[in-house]
Amino acid sequence: MDGELTFWSFVPRARARLAEEFGYDDVSATELLLTLNRASGVVTYDLEAAVHRPAGRSWSSFRILYVLWLAGPLEAKKTAELTGLSRAALSNLLGPLAADGIVDRERDPDDGRSVRLSLSDAGRREIAETFRAHHEREIAWAAALSPDEQATLVRLLDKLVAHRDDLDVRHRS
Amino acid sequence: MDGELTFWSFVPRARARLAEEFGYDDVSATELLLTLNRASGVVTYDLEAAVHRPAGRSWSSFRILYVLWLAGPLEAKKTAELTGLSRAALSNLLGPLAADGIVDRERDPDDGRSVRLSLSDAGRREIAETFRAHHEREIAWAAALSPDEQATLVRLLDKLVAHRDDLDVRHRS
DNA sequence: TCGAGATAGTTCAGGAATGTATTATCTCGA
DNA sequence: TCGAGATAATACATTCCTGAACTATCTCGA
Numbered sequence: 001m002d003g004e005l006t007f008w009s010f011v012p013r014a015r016a017r018l019a020e021e022f023g024y025d026d027v028s029a030t031e032l033l034l035t036l037n038r039a040s041g042v043v044t045y046d047l048e049a050a051v052h053r054p055a056g057r058s059w060s061s062f063r064i065l066y067v068l069w070l071a072g073p074l075e076a077k078k079t080a081e082l083t084g085l086s087r088a089a090l091s092n093l094l095g096p097l098a099a100d101g102i103v104d105r106e107r108d109p110d111d112g113r114s115v116r117l118s119l120s121d122a123g124r125r126e127i128a129e130t131f132r133a134h135h136e137r138e139i140a141w142a143a144a145l146s147p148d149e150q151a152t153l154v155r156l157l158d159k160l161v162a163h164r165d166d167l168d169v170r171h172r173s
Numbered sequence: 174m175d176g177e178l179t180f181w182s183f184v185p186r187a188r189a190r191l192a193e194e195f196g197y198d199d200v201s202a203t204e205l206l207l208t209l210n211r212a213s214g215v216v217t218y219d220l221e222a223a224v225h226r227p228a229g230r231s232w233s234s235f236r237i238l239y240v241l242w243l244a245g246p247l248e249a250k251k252t253a254e255l256t257g258l259s260r261a262a263l264s265n266l267l268g269p270l271a272a273d274g275i276v277d278r279e280r281d282p283d284d285g286r287s288v289r290l291s292l293s294d295a296g297r298r299e300i301a302e303t304f305r306a307h308h309e310r311e312i313a314w315a316a317a318l319s320p321d322e323q324a325t326l327v328r329l330l331d332k333l334v335a336h337r338d339d340l341d342v343r344h345r346s
Numbered sequence: 347t348c349g350a351g352a353t354a355g356t357t358c359a360g361g362a363a364t365g366t367a368t369t370a371t372c373t374c375g376a
Numbered sequence: 377t378c379g380a381g382a383t384a385a386t387a388c389a390t391t392c393c394t395g396a397a398c399t400a401t402c403t404c405g406a
Contacts, residue, residue, distance in 0.1 A: 005244060005251075005255065006254065006255070007254055007255060007257050007344075008334060010240065010243075010244065010255050013243065013244065014239075014243045017243045017244075018243065022301075024308065026308075026312055026315075028315065028320065028323055028324075028327075029308070029311040029312045029314070029315035029323075030308060030311055031327055032311075032314075032315050032318075032323050032326060032327055033216060033220075033311050033314060033315070035326075035327050035330045035331065036209075036212065036213050036216065036326075036330060037213055037216070037217055038257070038334075039209065039213075039330040039331075039333060039334050040209050040210050040212075040213030040214075041213075041257055042334050042337065042342070042344070043206060043209065043210070043333070043334075044210055045343065045344060045345065046337070046340075046342045046343045046344065047206075049343035049344075050342075050343050058361080058362070060362070060363085061362095066187075067183065070183075070186065070187045070190045070191065071178060071183065071186065071190075075384085076384075076385065077383090077384065077385085078178075081179065081180055082178060082179070082180060082183050084180050084211065084214055085363085086363075086364065086365080087384080087385070087386090088363080088364065088365075088366090088385095088386080088387090088388095089362070089363055089364075090385095091385065091386055091387085092361095092362070092363080092386090092387095093362080093363095096361095108384095111371080111372070111383095111384080112370075112371050112372075112384095113370065113371045113372065113383065113384040113385070114371095114383095114384060114385080115384080115385065128195075135197065135199075135202070135203060138202040138203055138205075138206050139199055139202045140340055141202070141205075141206060141333065141336065141340070142199075142201065142202035142205050142206070143202075143336070144332055144333045144335070144336030144339075145205075145329060145332060145333060147201065149329055149332070150201055150202075150205050151201075152325065152329065153205060153208075153209075153326070153329045153330070153333075154204060154205055154208050156318060156322055156325065156326045156329075157208045157209060157212040157326070158208065158212075159317055159318060159322070160212060160216070160314065160317045160318060160326075161181060161211075161212050161215050161216075162317070163314065163316070163317030164215065164219070166317075167219075167313055167314070169215070169219045169223075170218065170219045170222035170223050171180075171215065171218060171219065171222075172218065231391075231392075233392075233393085248354085249354075249355065250353090250354065250355085258393085259393070259394060259395085260354080260355070260356090261355090261356080261357085261358095261393075261394065261395075261396095262392070262393050262394075263355095264355065264356055264357080265356090265357090265391095265392075265393080266392080266393095281354095284353095284354080284401080284402070285354095285400075285401050285402075286353065286354040286355070286400065286401045286402065287353095287354060287355080287401095288354080288355065347406100348404105348405105348406090349404100349405100349406095350403100350404095350405095350406105351402105351403085351404090352401100352402080352403075352404100353400100353401080353402075353403095354399100354400085354401080354402095355398100355399085355400085355401100356397105356398085356399080356400100357396100357397085357398075357399095358395105358396085358397080358398095359394100359395095359396090359397105360393105360394090360395095361392105361393085361394080362391105362392085362393080362394100363390100363391080363392075363393090364389100364390080364391075364392095365388105365389095365390090365391105366387100366388085366389090366390105367386105367387085367388080367389100368385100368386080368387075368388095369384100369385085369386080369387095370383100370384085370385085370386100371382100371383080371384080371385100372381105372382080372383075372384095373380100373381085373382075373383095374378105374379100374380095374381095374382100375378105375379100375380095376377100376378090376379095376380105
C-alpha cells in the first residue's frame with residue numbers, strides 16, 4: 001500500500017497525513033479541491049494528447065475555435081472571456097490561426113479599437129472535424145457515470161462555482 | 174439572456190447549440206467535461222492568484238513543496254509523478270527552489286543516477302505557512318457544499334477517473 | 347567482465363502563458 | 377471641440393512546460 005503511491009492515490013494519502021501528522025480537522029475541503037483539480041487534469045491531458053496535439057493544435061487553440069464555433073463571431077475581448085484566456089494569450093494564439101487562414105480578424109466598423117473574430121470556412125471545417133474526435137472521447141469518459149450521476153456531478157460543480165459570488169474570487173479580468 | 178454570455182454560462186450555451194444547431198444527441202458528455210474543466214480552472218486560478226503568486230511561488234512550485242511535505246523525501250522521478258509534472262518541468266523548477274535553500278537535492282547512495290529530494294527546514298516552514306493560507310481558502314470554497322454533497326462530488330470524480338483503466342488513457346509517462 | 351540496452355536526470359529549443367507597457371481609439375464633460 | 381481618462385488590442389519580457397537530445401549510471405546476458 002505504502003509503496004505504490006501514484007498521482008491519484010496521493011489524494012487520500014494527503015488527507016490522512018494532514019489529519020494525523022499535522023492535526024488539520026477539515027481535511028475534506030483539501031480532498032475535495034485536490035480531487036477536482038486532479039480529475040480535471042487527467043481528463044484534459046488525455047483529450048489534448050489523444051485528440052488535439054495529433055491534430056496539430058494546442059488545447060488553448062482548440063478552445064478558441066470551439067468558442068467561435070458555438071458562440072459565433074465575437075470581439076477579441078469577449079473571446080478571451082469565454083475561452084478563459086488572458087487577452088495577451090489570445091492575441092498571441094491568433095497570429096498562427098490567422099496565418100493558417102482558420103480565423104478571420106477584421107476591425108469592428110463601429111469601434112476602431114475592437115477586432116471582430118470569426119471562423120473562416122476552413123476554420124469551420126476544421127473545428128467540426130476536430131470536435132467529432134473530441135466528442136467521441138468525451139462520450140467514452142462520461143460513460144463512467146450513469147445519466148443521473150452525470151447530472152449530479154454537473155449540479156454540484158455548478159453549485160461550487162456559484163459560491164464564488166460570496167468569496168471575492170480572483171479571476172481573469 | 175443572449176447578451177450576457179460569460180465564461181461560466183458558456184457551458185449551457187454550448188450544450189444547446191450542439192444539440193440544436195449540429196444535431197448532437199449526447200451533449201450531456203460535453204456538458205460534463207466542460208463543467209469539470211471550467212470549475213477546476215476557476216478554483217485553481219483563484220487559489221494561485223490569492224495565495225501562491227502573492228507568496229512568490231507558482232502553482233507548480235507549490236505542488237512540489239506540497240508533495241514533498243506530505244509524502245516525505247522522494248526521488249525526482251516519483252516527485253514528477255506525484256505532482257503531475259513532466260520530469261523536465263520538475264527539473265527546471267527545482268533550480269530556483271534549490272537555490273533558495275527550500276529543497277535539498279542529493280544523489281541517491283544506492284543508485285548514482287537518482288536524486289533524492291527533500292524539504293530543508295526553511296522549506297518545511299514555508300510550505301506549512303503557505304498551506305495555512307491555502308487551506309483557509311479551500312475551506313471557504315468547500316463551504317459551498319454540505320458534507321454530504323462534498324462526499325458525493327469526490328465519489329463521482331473518483332469513479333470518473335477510475336474509468337480510465339478501460340480507456341487506454343494518455344498520461345504523463 | 348564487458349558491452350548493449352535501459353533508465354534517471356538535465357539541458358535546450360520552441361511554443362504557450364502571464365502581467366506590464368504601449369499604441370490607437372473612443373467617450374464625455376468643460 | 378478639445379483634452380483627460382477609459383478602453384481594446386498588441387508588443388514585450390519573463391516564466392513555465394513540452395519533447396528531444398545528451399550524459400551518467402545501472403543491469404544483465406554472452
